[in-house]
Amino acid sequence: MGVSGKLFGRHGGTSRSIGRYLNCEFADNQVVAGWRGRHTIPLYNANAIVLHRFDLGETDRIVTLFSREHGRISAVAKGSRRPTSRLSGATEPFTVARLLMATGKSLDVISQCEVRETFPALRSDFETLMCATYLCDLTACTLSEERAAQPVLYDELLSALYLVQLHPERADLILRTYEMKSLAVLGYEPSLDRCALCGLKLSSQGTDYYSPSVGGVLCKKDWPQSSDRIRLNGEVKHAIALMLRAELSDLLSYPIRPAIVSQVKRVLTPTLYGRLDRLPRSREFLDSLQKNWEKSIPANRPQADPESVPPED
Ligand SMILES: [Zn+2]
Numbered sequence: 001m002g003v004s005g006k007l008f009g010r011h012g013g014t015s016r017s018i019g020r021y022l023n024c025e026f027a028d029n030q031v032v033a034g035w036r037g038r039h040t041i042p043l044y045n046a047n048a049i050v051l052h053r054f055d056l057g058e059t060d061r062i063v064t065l066f067s068r069e070h071g072r073i074s075a076v077a078k079g080s081r082r083p084t085s086r087l088s089g090a091t092e093p094f095t096v097a098r099l100l101m102a103t104g105k106s107l108d109v110i111s112q113c114e115v116r117e118t119f120p121a122l123r124s125d126f127e128t129l130m131c132a133t134y135l136c137d138l139t140a141c142t143l144s145e146e147r148a149a150q151p152v153l154y155d156e157l158l159s160a161l162y163l164v165q166l167h168p169e170r171a172d173l174i175l176r177t178y179e180m181k182s183l184a185v186l187g188y189e190p191s192l193d194r195c196a197l198c199g200l201k202l203s204s205q206g207t208d209y210y211s212p213s214v215g216g217v218l219c220k221k222d223w224p225q226s227s228d229r230i231r232l233n234g235e236v237k238h239a240i241a242l243m244l245r246a247e248l249s250d251l252l253s254y255p256i257r258p259a260i261v262s263q264v265k266r267v268l269t270p271t272l273y274g275r276l277d278r279l280p281r282s283r284e285f286l287d288s289l290q291k292n293w294e295k296s297i298p299a300n301r302p303q304a305d306p307e308s309v310p311p312e313d
Pocket of ligand 1: 195196197198199200218219220221222
């Protein structure tokens, strides 16, 4: 659905000038260009999720966007901190919006917005707020390059935000699955059916040893040399395979026990540390929040599986 070209608000010098001089269409999949004085300003559309925002000057913000079409974009939202600005809502974290962007010399400028989703329920509970913050922070760490489109990861992030909002009690499974899919996007999908060192085909059943530093299971010949091996039983391997292959929305229908999700976390966390330069600080905060929560075990949260036995190293 197209939105005709009257630009929103008075966003300050550049975009106000754009608003005055541009005659543009805000339509799906259309790249447009407008005029400011004698100069052509390239414009483009983007469906984007706001990952971060920072204040700039007295009324502006810099936002980090994850757009489906163009990947990570840093942009200025001029005047967006003014209470009357229509860009204000579109620059809140996790907000999904369709944007008309003007290409700038250093940073692009958001010139129009149409908010599609604000995830109000995510913001009403502190733990789900932190889960959403972590999802966005992890995405920012994963997308190291600007302008590298990752439409699959965009769709997964959108699904993860919706699902945490709808099923906060399954947030652990949703977060671990998104981490797994992020590793796959980076090219570090864990090897489960072959030894990650020698390539020997391994049985899908039974117990294996997994090495986070190598990024996969190891055969009997190779695992004694690994200093960071973690024992991985068949149920955990099956859960990891499901997380890699299944759609996030379908995954919730599989009976993956909370204890198994905890064991997947034990494998995934050091793998992520090894593959990304750093894990977001929101992850540490979320972990400490969940430790405090586990001490109190409120009635509306899944309890630890009493039959589970932690894997031996
Ligand atoms: Zn091997």
